[in-house]
Amino acid sequence: MIISDYHIHSDFSGDSVEKLEKIINRAKELELKEIAITDHMDLDIIDGKNGLNFILDLDTYIPKLQELKERHKKQLEIKIGMEFGIQKHLGKKAKEIIEKYPFDFIISSVHSVDRLLLDQNTFWEDKSRDEAHEKYFFEILKSIESYNNFCVQGHLDFITRYGALDKKGFIDYIKYSDIIDEIFKKLIVKNKGIEINTSGIRYMENRFYPSDKLIKRYFELGGEIITIGSDSHKASDIGKDFKRAYDFLQSIGVRYISSFDSMEASFKKIK
Ligand SMILES: [Zn+2]
Numbered sequence: 001m002i003i004s005d006y007h008i009h010s011d012f013s014g015d016s017v018e019k020l021e022k023i024i025n026r027a028k029e030l031e032l033k034e035i036a037i038t039d040h041m042d043l044d045i046i047d048g049k050n051g052l053n054f055i056l057d058l059d060t061y062i063p064k065l066q067e068l069k070e071r072h073k074k075q076l077e078i079k080i081g082m083e084f085g086i087q088k089h090l091g092k093k094a095k096e097i098i099e100k101y102p103f104d105f106i107i108s109s110v111h112s113v114d115r116l117l118l119d120q121n122t123f124w125e126d127k128s129r130d131e132a133h134e135k136y137f138f139e140i141l142k143s144i145e146s147y148n149n150f151c152v153q154g155h156l157d158f159i160t161r162y163g164a165l166d167k168k169g170f171i172d173y174i175k176y177s178d179i180i181d182e183i184f185k186k187l188i189v190k191n192k193g194i195e196i197n198t199s200g201i202r203y204m205e206n207r208f209y210p211s212d213k214l215i216k217r218y219f220e221l222g223g224e225i226i227t228i229g230s231d232s233h234k235a236s237d238i239g240k241d242f243k244r245a246y247d248f249l250q251s252i253g254v255r256y257i258s259s260f261d262s263m264e265a266s267f268k269k270i271k
């Protein structure tokens with residue numbers, strides 16, 4: 001039984017054409033209790049993403065979600081969310097934007113470093129794999145220090161998805177264990193969570209983002225807040241591989257996942 005999906009993109013995101021109505025119908029079909037719509041907002045990127053627009057039109061987006069939230073509230077809780085593409089220099093800007101609107105839930109995701117998107121060659125061409133990974137984790141750490149207006153850190157180690165063939169698909173976790181621990185400790189002190197992003201399975205990496213051992217480490221260090229999200233850009237991916245995520249959490253002794261209202265966490269028991 002899937003409880004909720006906390007990472008869903010609609011056609012408000014530059015890289016999705018899925019209609020919100022179709023997303024809601026699919027969530028009802030799956031008998032989900034809650035969904036969070038988390039469309040992309042990525043500011044200050046050089047070149048953009050193949051010409052796609054990653055600036056979210058909040059003055060249209062928020063009223064639309066408010067209307068749908070009200071209309072469907074008896075059958076499905078719809079959370080007003082956003083996936084904010086954070087960079088370490090954007091904390092102040094992020095705070096201004098997020099505090100202006102009635103968000104339930106914000107995913108903080110590092111999609112770019114030094115204003116370069118991780119899926120573009122320009123970021124990778126002058127770096128070894130390790131240099132790129134080090135920069136990426138450092139950016140996450142510094143961005144967490146730069147603001148408080150988020151709920152969970154998105155797809156923590158998804159950088160394995162990118163880079164040329166000799167650079168993708170592997171992270172030297174031992175090498176980065178100190179900085180990853182620092183990231184978790186910072187999140188925990190700030191009362192922030194992580195997400196289990198199930199898209200890694202669809203991206204043929206056969207794992208969650210972050211990987212099992214990192215999820216386990218977050219809880220070992222005292223973390224308590226976790227959401228599960230499909231990162232779906234089409235309705236048919238909603239709730240995919242959640243059974244595997246619940247089974248994994250239970251296998252490490254985690255019994256609860258988080259829900260968010262007005263950016264405040266509460267807990268739901270995994271059945
Ligand atoms: Zn993302």
Ligand SMILES: [Zn+2]
Pocket residue numbers: 007009083231
């Ligand atoms: Zn996403």
